[in-house]
Amino acid sequence: MRGCLIKLQTDEDPxxxxxxxxxxxxxxxxxxxxxxxxxxxxxxSIKERYPLLLECMGPVFPSRVARRAFLSTFxxxxxxx
Numbered sequence: 001m002r003g004c005l006i007k008l009q010t011d012e013d014p015x016x017x018x019x020x021x022x023x024x025x026x027x028x029x030x031x032x033x034x035x036x037x038x039x040x041x042x043x044x045s046i047k048e049r050y051p052l053l054l055e056c057m058g059p060v061f062p063s064r065v066a067r068r069a070f071l072s073t074f075x076x077x078x079x080x081x
Contacts (some may be wrong), residue, residue: 025056 029037029045046054054060062070 025053028053 016022026035026037028050030043031041
């Protein structure tokens with residue numbers, strides 16, 4: 001997570017920025033405000049409310065090179081997926 005944040009020249013601890021980001025994410029996704037993100041809340045938040053949250057913590061989908069390496073190793077097909 002630390003690599004996702006821009007480093008500023010301040011006295012603030014970098015871990016504080018990560019904590020703030022996680023708190024903000026929890027507030028957006030935790031619909032019933034119980035402090036826990038259930039699978040249903042996660043799916044509702046991503047599909048209906050905030051689709052960009054899927055990648056806010058970093059890349060989710062593998063690169064083209066990684067997909068090709070996986071497909072060539074485990075399947076006979078290299079078509080577009």
